[in-house]
Amino acid sequence: MIHSLPNTKPHVTPDAAQGITALRSDLIRLARRLAASEAEAQDLAQETLLRLWRRRAQVEAVDDLRAYARAAMRNLFRQGLRRAPHLPLEEEDAPAIEPEVFAMLALTDLRAAIARLPADQAGLLTLIMAGETSPAVLAGQTGCPVNTVMSRLARARAQLRRDMDMAPGAPVACLL
Secondary structure (H helix, E strand, O other), rough: OOOOOOOOOOOOHHHHHHHHHHHHHHHHHHHHOOOOOOOHHHHHHHHHHHHHOOOHHHHOOOOHHHHHHHHHHHHHHHHHHOOOOOOOHOOOOOOOHHHHHHHHHHHHHHHHHHHHHHHHHHHHHHHOOOOOOOOHHHHHHOOOOHOOOOOOOHHHHHHHHHHHHOOOOOHHHHHH
């Protein structure tokens, strides 16, 4: 007689999986407040999401997933503080990854976000990145009225804020 093992994978509803992935931007914002650097914030958010995913069968029973995830992140952050070596700055090694890598990754994300914009909005942002900031000159170069240029830029900036997980009023200029 051949015995088979019962299916040990926990059944996860699509709602639970979507609920966990929908928390990403909220967890990144919290991690940025807790961590000392952007890299640490990204690591903290990813580790929290990974732990939630591993426990997704139990997470389905949680009433307030956002509060649960935020508490899990704070606990993970505190554990990291307890485990972190407290070395003086002169004894620390050089970073394992060059700092320029993070800027390059951010630039790649920004370029992808701009590429997803409608062509007219992406074109205006490209002109701004090239150094042109006068709405009147932009209107002359695109053949659109100044007010149209201004509204397209406003919509493009709002979409970039959403795509780059920025606060609604955050200046997009720091990305460009």
